[in-house]
Amino acid sequence: MKIRYIANACFHITLSTGQTLLTDPWFDGPCQQTWWNFPPVPDALKAQIWASRPDAIYISHLHHDHLHPQTLAPFDRATPVIIGKMNTPNLRAALNVLGFTNLIEVPFETRHAWGAAELVLFKDFHGNTKGDETAVEYDLDTSIYLYDPDGARLFNAVDNTILPADAARIAAEYGVPDIAMLPYASASLYPMAMGDYDDAKKLEAMRAIRTRTTANFRENFKALGPKRVIPAGGEYVLGGPVAELSRYLPQPLEAELAAEVGEALAKLHPGDELDSEILAITREKDAPFRNFTDDQRAAYAMTLADHHPSYVTLNLPRDLPFDWTRALKKCAANYAARREKMGLSIPADIHLDVRDGGGNPLTTFSFSAGDGEGERASLTYQLDRNLLFALITGLLSWNAIEASALMTIRRDPDVYLHDLHRGIVHFTLVS
Known part of the structure; x- marks a missing residue:
C-alpha cells in the first residue's frame, strides 16, 4: 500500500492490487469561505491527481474541506463514492447535487468488500475531543479502516473525535493498523472568534488547546499501536478578512508531535508518499514550506488577506x-x-x-x-x-x-x- 499526501485530509492511496482510493478531496481554492490549504498544493500535483481517475472516492462528511465542489469538478461523475450509511440524507443529497450518483453507502462497523480489498466505516465517536456525548442525533463525521489484500492495514480517523478508549477498541476488534492517520488539530472558531478575548487570552487559549490535542494525538497513537502515524486534517490557514487570526490557530508543529511519538511520526507534505511495506517516506522535492514555523504559517496567511469570502x-x-x-x-x-x-x-x-x-x-x-x-x-x-x-x-x-x-x-x-x-x-x- 502506498499513501500519497495531497492536502488536509486528502490522500491518494494505491493498494497492492492497483486499486486506488482518493480521500476527502480539497486541494484547489478556498473552502469554509476563508480556509486555504497550508502548505499550498503545487499546480503540477493538482493536475496529477485530477488526471489519476481513482477507482473510488471516499467522502467522510459534509464539510467543504472534505466535500469540496471546486476540487471535485474535474472528476468523472460516474466515479463510485464511498460514504457512511448515515441517519440523515444530507451528505447523499449534496453529492447528488454535484452529479455523483454512484454512491456506495456502507453500514457502520461492518466489514465491506471493495474489489479485492475490505473496508470498515465508523460514525462519530463523541460530541467533542473532551469526550462529551451529544444529544443531537445527527451523523456527521466518519472514519475508515482499509484492508489491503497483501495484509497491510490502514486506519484513517479523519476529523472524528476519537479518544484513546475508542482507539484501543478498534485495535482489539479490527486489528492493529500498520499506518494510522490521526487528527491533531482543532478545527473550531475557538479562540479566534471570541469577541471578549484580548490577544493574551486568545494566545493562552490557543496554547491550552494545542497542549490538549497534542496529548490526545499521543495517547491515541499509543492505544492504537500503528508502526507509523500520520498527523492529518485541520491543516489550513485563514485568509480574507480574518487572515491575521491565523496566528491563533492551535495546530502543533512537526517537532512538537515528534517529541510525543518519536520516529513513528510520518509528517507528510504535499506529494510525499509513505510505503506500508518498508515504512519509508519518499519526499516530494518541490513540496513547499517543509518544516515550517508558526511565524511562516501566519505570514503566508497574510498573503491571502485580499481574498474575500464569497458571501x-x-x-x-x-x-x-x-x-x-x-x-x-x-x-x-x-x-x-x-x-x-x-x-x-x-x-x-x-x-x-x-x-x-x-x-x-x-x-x-x-x-x-x-x-x-x-x-x-x-x-x-x-x-x-x-x-x-x-x-x-x-x-x-x-x-x-x-x-x-x-x-x-x-x-x-x-x-x-x-x-x-x-x-x-x-x-x-x-x-
Whole structure:
C-alpha cells in the first residue's frame, strides 16, 4: 500500500492490487469561505491527481474541506463514492447535487468488500475531543479502516473525535493498523472568534488547546499501536478578512508531535508518499514550506488577506423585498420544532447581532435554545446581514461557517456548549 499526501485530509492511496482510493478531496481554492490549504498544493500535483481517475472516492462528511465542489469538478461523475450509511440524507443529497450518483453507502462497523480489498466505516465517536456525548442525533463525521489484500492495514480517523478508549477498541476488534492517520488539530472558531478575548487570552487559549490535542494525538497513537502515524486534517490557514487570526490557530508543529511519538511520526507534505511495506517516506522535492514555523504559517496567511469570502459578493440592496423579522421568526420556529423532535432542550438564549458590511449595527434578534432548568446561558453571534442571509437560506452551513471565524462570538458564562453549536444548523428557513 502506498499513501500519497495531497492536502488536509486528502490522500491518494494505491493498494497492492492497483486499486486506488482518493480521500476527502480539497486541494484547489478556498473552502469554509476563508480556509486555504497550508502548505499550498503545487499546480503540477493538482493536475496529477485530477488526471489519476481513482477507482473510488471516499467522502467522510459534509464539510467543504472534505466535500469540496471546486476540487471535485474535474472528476468523472460516474466515479463510485464511498460514504457512511448515515441517519440523515444530507451528505447523499449534496453529492447528488454535484452529479455523483454512484454512491456506495456502507453500514457502520461492518466489514465491506471493495474489489479485492475490505473496508470498515465508523460514525462519530463523541460530541467533542473532551469526550462529551451529544444529544443531537445527527451523523456527521466518519472514519475508515482499509484492508489491503497483501495484509497491510490502514486506519484513517479523519476529523472524528476519537479518544484513546475508542482507539484501543478498534485495535482489539479490527486489528492493529500498520499506518494510522490521526487528527491533531482543532478545527473550531475557538479562540479566534471570541469577541471578549484580548490577544493574551486568545494566545493562552490557543496554547491550552494545542497542549490538549497534542496529548490526545499521543495517547491515541499509543492505544492504537500503528508502526507509523500520520498527523492529518485541520491543516489550513485563514485568509480574507480574518487572515491575521491565523496566528491563533492551535495546530502543533512537526517537532512538537515528534517529541510525543518519536520516529513513528510520518509528517507528510504535499506529494510525499509513505510505503506500508518498508515504512519509508519518499519526499516530494518541490513540496513547499517543509518544516515550517508558526511565524511562516501566519505570514503566508497574510498573503491571502485580499481574498474575500464569497458571501461578500451577494447583492443585497437596502430595499431588498425580504421580510427579515418574518424570516427569522420562521427560522426560530423551525429550530424549536427540530429541538423538540430531538428531545434537545438547552438552558440558553441565542442573540443575533446583525451588522452591515461596514460593521454598523442593523438589528438584533433573540430566541431560545430550550427551556431547560437552572441558570440560563447567553450566546451572541455578531455577523453581517449577507452572511446571515446565506446561512438561513442554506447557501452556507452554520456548522461549517463557525470554523471560519467569520462571526464574532460572545458567551456568558464562558463555557462551551457543544450541542448548542451543533444544533444551530437547524436555524434555517428550511429545516
